Amino acid sequence: MSTIAAKDEAFRESGTSQRDQAYYRLRRLLILQQTPEGKRLREAEWAEKLGVNRTALREAFARLEAEGLIEKGPITGYFVPELTHAEILEICEVRVLLEGGAIERICRLGLNTPRVLKPLRQACDQLERLLEEAYYLGVAEADRRYHEALIQAAGNKRLSMLYERAPLPIIPPNIVSGAEWNATVRRTLEEHRGILDALLAGDKNTALETLRTHLSERSLIPLCAV
Numbered sequence: 365m366s367t368i369a370a371k372d373e374a375f376r377e378s379g380t381s382q383r384d385q386a387y388y389r390l391r392r393l394l395i396l397q398q399t400p401e402g403k404r405l406r407e408a409e410w411a412e413k414l415g416v417n418r419t420a421l422r423e424a425f426a427r428l429e430a431e432g433l434i435e436k437g438p439i440t441g442y443f444v445p446e447l448t449h450a451e452i453l454e455i456c457e458v459r460v461l462l463e464g465g466a467i468e469r470i471c472r473l474g475l476n477t478p479r480v481l482k483p484l485r486q487a488c489d490q491l492e493r494l495l496e497e498a499y500y501l502g503v504a505e506a507d508r509r510y511h512e513a514l515i516q517a518a519g520n521k522r523l524s525m526l527y528e529r530a531p532l533p534i535i536p537p538n539i540v541s542g543a544e545w546n547a548t549v550r551r552t553l554e555e556h557r558g559i560l561d562a563l564l565a566g567d568k569n570t571a572l573e574t575l576r577t578h579l580s581e582r583s584l585i586p587l588c589a590v
Contacts, residue, residue: 382420387427389414394433394444396504397534401446405434431531447533455532456579462527463511463579464572466518467559471568475519483513484560488553495549498542503549504534510556552578 380388390410393399411421425442428434434442447455470476478485487510494502515527555578562571 382416383423386410386414386416386421386424390424391428391431391433394428395531395533396501396508398501398504399444401444403444404437405442405444407441431529433531433533452535455535458530459511459532460576460579462523462530463514463575466515466520466523467563467568467571467575469518469520469523470563471566471571473519475517476563476566478564480517480519481560481563484510484517484556484563487513488556488560491549491553491556495546495553498546500545507552507556508534514559 390399399405405425407418407421411418414421416424425434429436429442432445435445437443470480475481487506491503491506491510494506512527516524518524555574558574559571559578562568562574
């Protein structure tokens with residue numbers, strides 16, 4: 365079961381309100397860049413997709429607007445904003461600051477053990493498996509899962525909360541062919557494993573440098589295929 369599907373099932377079983385279901389499920393899709401930029405979010409369509417009523421959906425839209433993940437249209441409705449180049453660079457910079465801080469803390473506190481870092485290895489294995497299956501949404505989920513696991517491995521609850529709540533979507537994809545997508549995701553996987561291997565070896569500097577390269581402008585990662 366995919367991460368999103370698992371979360372959806374958990375929401376249904378936990379009795380989470382429709383408002384919160386709509387918010388968390390749509391927010392996840394926005395973070396994973398699975399809603400096209402510039403596209404209007406039509407109420408009827410999304411209420412049906414998420415299985416919630418329109419009132420709950422409107423409340424979720426309002427929360428997502430406050431976070432900057434969606435914007436109100438000039439007349440009516442909400443849209444997915446188109447990120448400018450400067451905004452993309454800001455997102456990369458913030459992620460380097462937060463994830464670099466996690467790397468620093470992991471090494472400083474001796475948290476770079478196979479047990480603590482197991483979720484990072486699992487995310488790498490999942491990404492490799494989904495790459496072979498060409499499961500595009502799954503690849504985006506596995507990429508995000510890896511970076512969330514890196515933050516969580518630092519063992520700082522406030523850092524984890526900050527990262528989870530920050531409007532830091534995966535960088536929007538360029539238009540690429542299947543072969544280009546495959547090669548780019550393989551590079552992503554190599555960099556993920558490089559960060560993990562450096563952490564396990566206690567090589568903080570290499571882990572930080574690999575992270576910076578991974579999130580640099582050169583590496584704006586296309587995680588969706590045409």
